[in-house]
Amino acid sequence: MANSINLAKLDANDIVAINNAAYAGAIKVVAGKVAAGNVTFEIDGKTINLSDAGCSYLSTSLEPINRAKAEERPAEVLLALAAKSTELITPTDCTNPTVKSGAASTSFAKGEKELDLAKLSDSDMIRFNHIGKTGEINVLEVKPGEATIQVDGNVIELSDAGASYIDNNYKEIKMANAEADPTLVLFALKAGTTKLVSASKVSNQKIAKGAIDTVFII
Amino acid sequence: MKKIILLISCLAILAGCKNKKAEEPAQPEAQVTETVQEVGQAIEAVSQFLEENKIQAKSFGLRQEEDGTWQLNLKNLDANGEAAGELLKLTLADNVEIVTLESGNILSSALNDETKSALNNKFVGYWLDGDKISHIVEFAK
Numbered sequence: 001m002a003n004s005i006n007l008a009k010l011d012a013n014d015i016v017a018i019n020n021a022a023y024a025g026a027i028k029v030v031a032g033k034v035a036a037g038n039v040t041f042e043i044d045g046k047t048i049n050l051s052d053a054g055c056s057y058l059s060t061s062l063e064p065i066n067r068a069k070a071e072e073r074p075a076e077v078l079l080a081l082a083a084k085s086t087e088l089i090t091p092t093d094c095t096n097p098t099v100k101s102g103a104a105s106t107s108f109a110k111g112e113k114e115l116d117l118a119k120l121s122d123s124d125m126i127r128f129n130h131i132g133k134t135g136e137i138n139v140l141e142v143k144p145g146e147a148t149i150q151v152d153g154n155v156i157e158l159s160d161a162g163a164s165y166i167d168n169n170y171k172e173i174k175m176a177n178a179e180a181d182p183t184l185v186l187f188a189l190k191a192g193t194t195k196l197v198s199a200s201k202v203s204n205q206k207i208a209k210g211a212i213d214t215v216f217i218i
Numbered sequence: 219m220k221k222i223i224l225l226i227s228c229l230a231i232l233a234g235c236k237n238k239k240a241e242e243p244a245q246p247e248a249q250v251t252e253t254v255q256e257v258g259q260a261i262e263a264v265s266q267f268l269e270e271n272k273i274q275a276k277s278f279g280l281r282q283e284e285d286g287t288w289q290l291n292l293k294n295l296d297a298n299g300e301a302a303g304e305l306l307k308l309t310l311a312d313n314v315e316i317v318t319l320e321s322g323n324i325l326s327s328a329l330n331d332e333t334k335s336a337l338n339n340k341f342v343g344y345w346l347d348g349d350k351i352s353h354i355v356e357f358a359k
Binding site for chain 1: 278279280281291304305307334335338
């Protein structure tokens with residue numbers, strides 16, 4: 001976990017978990033749109049532009065806001081673009097004293113969109129972020145094509161033979177339901193493997209194209 | 219299970235004796251003492267039976283199957299008191315009672331999405347009736 005992330009150092013496949021008391025999500029860069037003092041990135045499927053000249057703060061409702069609005073409601077500032085840079089920072093590190101003192105801290109961590117449960121040790125703690133939500137995964141049992149896990153305390157069985165997707169209400173769902181609304185899908189068990197994958201990375205393109213990234217952090 | 223029923227019957231008899239004694243003070247003292255001793259022996263036998271048949275495990279949580287039955291995920295404890303071996307997925311018998319020491323009593327009829335996490339990551343003793351769990355008691359480790 002870090003207090004900042006430099007977008008210029010990320011590539012198109014990177015994904016970053018962002019956590020604040022009011023919001024948890026995933027950030028990725030938009031190719032060719034990162035310059036000092038003017039950056040465009042994507043957070044949970046929404047494209048955001050922040051700039052020194054315009055809005056340099058992002059609210060917890062994912063709206064770019066200017067300095068005046070950030071000073072008005074500092075507790076609702078999720079992150080800021082550091083001046084003349086490509087770095088997104090926690091609002092608690094802002095130079096603006098009103099924002100700095102009134103904001104809650106935000107942390108950044110590079111994560112993964114795919115996770116092999118068989119390669120984890122018992123002491124590994126897995127977290128995930130998905131459109132404002134964060135949760136914890138504990139592995140109870142895993143075999144190729146079958147996984148029993150705890151997701152925020154809910155025992156979930158994913159299998160190739162049964163339901164291989166989980167939705168954001170922590171219910172096991174089958175492919176037809178996942179296809180009906182891919183944005184509800186948290187992640188899936190990759191067929192024939194011990195890997196959990198973000199819904200945006202499953203082989204079913206109907207689901208992958210409509211899904212919002214889930215990021216796993218160990 | 220028969221012995222659990224016997225225990226409940228014994229307790230009912232004991233309660234009945236106490237009430238009767240209060241209502242009919244003329245009952246011989248020796249007869250009451252003998253009944254109480256018999257009940258005490260029965261309770262001791264049932265307690266021993268329960269202890270011998272209790273299986274200790276680490277519970278990882280309940281999950282409801284599509285047919286509505288509840289399944290408990292657990293690993294039995296080894297001689298060192300550690301969860302070991304394969305993950306077991308045992309079905310709860312109808313009307314199983316779960317007694318949790320820290321958060322009060324929960325009956326199976328109250329199991330739902332809100333209460334199902336009561337047995338997450340807890341140490342429990344459980345009893346089997348056939349291949350189903352008939353009773354669960356949480357214990358502190």
